[in-house]
Amino acid sequence: MRIKLDRTLCDGFGLCAKHAPDYFPLDDWGYAVLKGDGNISAADEDAVRRALLDCPVHAIIELKDKRAERDAG
Numbered sequence: 001m002r003i004k005l006d007r008t009l010c011d012g013f014g015l016c017a018k019h020a021p022d023y024f025p026l027d028d029w030g031y032a033v034l035k036g037d038g039n040i041s042a043a044d045e046d047a048v049r050r051a052l053l054d055c056p057v058h059a060i061i062e063l064k065d066k067r068a069e070r071d072a073g
Contacts, residue, residue: 002065004038004061006060006061013056015054019048023044032059
């Protein structure tokens with residue numbers, strides 16, 4: 001799983017930090033920051049997916065692997 005965080009959409013609800021604090025620490029103003037390069041380990045996928053699904057403004061985006069999509073099609 002690979003994700004990105006659109007900080008321009010983040011409204012500081014903090015649900016991502018609640019579900020996956022190792023990936024979404026909050027800055028001094030309470031807005032999420034993506035820690036790391038967006039590659040999520042298999043062990044952390046459930047927590048990060050919960051953060052993605054619970055974000056009320058959809059600031060967390062799962063990036064699809066174009067190569068995998070092409071091979072599946």
